[in-house]
Amino acid sequence: MDSADVAIIGAGPAGLAAAETLAAAGASVVLLDEQQMPGGQIYRGIEAVQALRRQTLSLLGSDYAAGATLAKALRNAPVDYQPGSMVWDVSRDLVIHYSREGRSQGLHARHLLIASGALERPVPIPGWTLPGVMTVGALQILLKSDGLVPRVPLVLAGSGPLLLLLAVQLLKAGAPPAAIVETVPRRAYRSAARHVPRALQGWRSLMKGRRWIRTLTHAGVPWYRGCTNLRVEGADRATGLAFHHAGRTETIAADVIGLHQGVVPNVQLTRLLDCEHVWDASQRCFRPRLDDWLATTVDGVSVAGDGGGIFGAVAAEWQGRLAGLNIAHRLDRLPSAERDRQAAPMRAALARERTVRPLLDTLYQPPPDVLRPADEVVVCRCEEVSAGRIREAVRLGCSGPNQAKSFLRCGMGPCQGRICGLPVAEIIAETRGVDLDDVGYYRIRPPLKPLPLMELAGLAADNDPAQ
Amino acid sequence: MFRRIDDAVRPAGITIWFEGQSLHAQAGDSLAAALLIHDAGAFRTTPVSGAPRAPYCLMGVCFDCLVEVDGVPNRQACMIEVRDGMQVRRQHGPAGVADDG
Ligand SMILES: Cc1cc2nc3c(=O)[nH]c(=O)nc-3n(C[C@H](O)[C@@H](O)[C@H](O)COP(=O)(O)OP(=O)(O)OC[C@H]3O[C@@H](n4cnc5c(N)ncnc54)[C@H](O)[C@@H]3O)c2cc1C
Numbered sequence: 269m270d271s272a273d274v275a276i277i278g279a280g281p282a283g284l285a286a287a288e289t290l291a292a293a294g295a296s297v298v299l300l301d302e303q304q305m306p307g308g309q310i311y312r313g314i315e316a317v318q319a320l321r322r323q324t325l326s327l328l329g330s331d332y333a334a335g336a337t338l339a340k341a342l343r344n345a346p347v348d349y350q351p352g353s354m355v356w357d358v359s360r361d362l363v364i365h366y367s368r369e370g371r372s373q374g375l376h377a378r379h380l381l382i383a384s385g386a387l388e389r390p391v392p393i394p395g396w397t398l399p400g401v402m403t404v405g406a407l408q409i410l411l412k413s414d415g416l417v418p419r420v421p422l423v424l425a426g427s428g429p430l431l432l433l434l435a436v437q438l439l440k441a442g443a444p445p446a447a448i449v450e451t452v453p454r455r456a457y458r459s460a461a462r463h464v465p466r467a468l469q470g471w472r473s474l475m476k477g478r479r480w481i482r483t484l485t486h487a488g489v490p491w492y493r494g495c496t497n498l499r500v501e502g503a504d505r506a507t508g509l510a511f512h513h514a515g516r517t518e519t520i521a522a523d524v525i526g527l528h529q530g531v532v533p534n535v536q537l538t539r540l541l542d543c544e545h546v547w548d549a550s551q552r553c554f555r556p557r558l559d560d561w562l563a564t565t566v567d568g569v570s571v572a573g574d575g576g577g578i579f580g581a582v583a584a585e586w587q588g589r590l591a592g593l594n595i596a597h598r599l600d601r602l603p604s605a606e607r608d609r610q611a612a613p614m615r616a617a618l619a620r621e622r623t624v625r626p627l628l629d630t631l632y633q634p635p636p637d638v639l640r641p642a643d644e645v646v647v648c649r650c651e652e653v654s655a656g657r658i659r660e661a662v663r664l665g666c667s668g669p670n671q672a673k674s675f676l677r678c679g680m681g682p683c684q685g686r687i688c689g690l691p692v693a694e695i696i697a698e699t700r701g702v703d704l705d706d707v708g709y710y711r712i713r714p715p716l717k718p719l720p721l722m723e724l725a726g727l728a729a730d731n732d733p734a735q
Numbered sequence: 736m737f738r739r740i741d742d743a744v745r746p747a748g749i750t751i752w753f754e755g756q757s758l759h760a761q762a763g764d765s766l767a768a769a770l771l772i773h774d775a776g777a778f779r780t781t782p783v784s785g786a787p788r789a790p791y792c793l794m795g796v797c798f799d800c801l802v803e804v805d806g807v808p809n810r811q812a813c814m815i816e817v818r819d820g821m822q823v824r825r826q827h828g829p830a831g832v833a834d835d836g
């Protein structure tokens with residue numbers, strides 16, 4: 269089995285910054301990512317877009333173009349970067365199994381940095397399983413990776429900065445949405461107002477948001493604010509979005525509907541390792557418990573970037589460097605005084621990045637009927653389990669997500685609860701009248717994604733000393 | 736449902752097959768993107784109710800893009816690139832998960 273000082277999972281801003289830092293300190297680094305190119309979610313496809321697709325590069329904006337620096341640093345650093353590698357198992361003795369080009373292989377590392385980023389929060393509303401309904405992130409992926417924009421009417425619905433950013437990007441691409449249906453309640457503006465002074469310290473993000481709103485308003489994109497009761501219409505594909513607005517029910521015809529309610533940490537790997545997790549009430553998600561150096565409660569395992577709590581791409585990069593410094597120190601490649609000296613300005617930059625979060629978290633808090641959908645709404649897309657059946661199971665004595673699994677099979681499908689994990693936990697907590705920390709989360713088991721049996725057999729043969 | 740932005744450089748055109756029909760694609764496209772351009776409709780039907788599904792997340796999370804590629808089922812169309820001559824079929828029924836142990 270191969271071995272390395274450090275294995276990093278995820279080649280987004282956090283993983284790339286950490287790889288650069290650790291390679292500079294002389295550590296041997298293996299960087300694994302399921303995607304074919306570096307960049308993670310924010311900088312997805314950056315190398316190809318920069319080299320080949322000038323128009324796409326300019327309409328994606330300068331925040332996206334900034335990713336080229338990190339990608340270039342990777343190509344110049346002595347890092348064993350293995351694209352197209354899907355990590356499907358990690359054990360506490362830091363043996364990592366991953367699948368690459370149809371073959372599974374093992375790797376032993378002295379330290380593991382998980383930089384697997386965020387997932388979009390699921391938006392379980394009636395009709396969300398119909399073809400044509402996608403996440404806003406999915407629509408952005410089509411734009412970044414494949415240069416595609418909708419050529420049929422599109423509605424963007426929900427809330428959050430990413431929704432507005434995509435609307436601006438599509439507008440610049442000549443494919444503006446037919447409408448934006450925003451779910452931010454009026455009272456959220458009032459509660460968010462008190463966070464404005466602090467957020468002004470991170471004024472750049474605020475200015476950016478203002479610019480997006482101005483651009484969209486100027487272009488005359490229809491914008492419905494304070495909407496509730498969203499419902500996708502259609503029988504075997506989406507044909508429109510219905511919602512309540514200003515005391516009336518409106519319907520907008522659309523073949524593509526982009527939903528968004530922010531992003532949440534991807535905890536599959538930290539759950540698999542059984543790291544301790546805490547419920548974050550302001551971001552309404554679980555995140556791994558981390559110390560000042562971003563180490564988890566499992567020895568040798570750290571987390572950098574949005575996988576440890578949502579603070580955005582710039583913070584992810586600083587966290588990658590910070591975690592990298594500490595791992596270099598633990599590998600005896602950096603004295604503690606030097607580590608602390610280099611870390612000080614990074615901590616200051618991180619603190620600045622965080623100032624805007626309370627404002628965003630308050631303003632864009634997902635509405636209650638997205639967190640805990642109505643009885644008829646399918647929550648587990650794989651096994652088609654509705655919210656009502658989960659509530660019924662709780663009344664029959666099911667007390668947590670793992671019991672719900674055996675009662676109803678929810679979370680047993682190929683997605684392993686990546687989609688339904690949070691809503692299932694929220695519904696159980698509400699029905700039982702207890703805290704999310706008491707309800708917990710699905711137990712995650714390997715493989716993280718379905719693997720062909722053939723591939724597992726191949727791995728067993730590789731590891732058989734008799735061969 | 737989708738169209739390409741007019742970028743200056745165009746990679747090579749290739750042909751893939753979906754349910755026996757030939758479709759034009761570009762090298763570097765994800766399989767999901769190539770199918771979405773051609774309005775391929777449902778990518779799979781669910782094992783429980785037979786409901787039609789198409790990509791939701793495009794980042795490997797939801798598994799609603801599962802198709803059969805060159806006879807191998809359970810492939811995530813959003814995570815693989817097109818290859819010339821690729822044979823693709825809708826997936827019906829359960830996704831085989833190798834976690835029975
Ligand atoms: C779809 C989407 C689009 C986004 N777009 C933007 C944007 O345009 N602007 C913005 O400011 N923020 C965006 N974000 C927010 C995002 O979280 C950024 O803040 C930033 O990308 C986080 O960086 P990161 O390094 O923590 O993780 P990411 O950039 O998410 O990188 C994580 C990487 O880990 C890999 N990975 C995960 N699990 C595994 C595994 N098991 N095996 C192998 N590899 C794995 C993934 O393939 C991914 O490349 C987006 C988020 C999402 C989900």
Ligand code: FES
Nearest residue numbers: 793797798800813
């Ligand atoms: S579209 Fe969600 S996994 Fe491919």
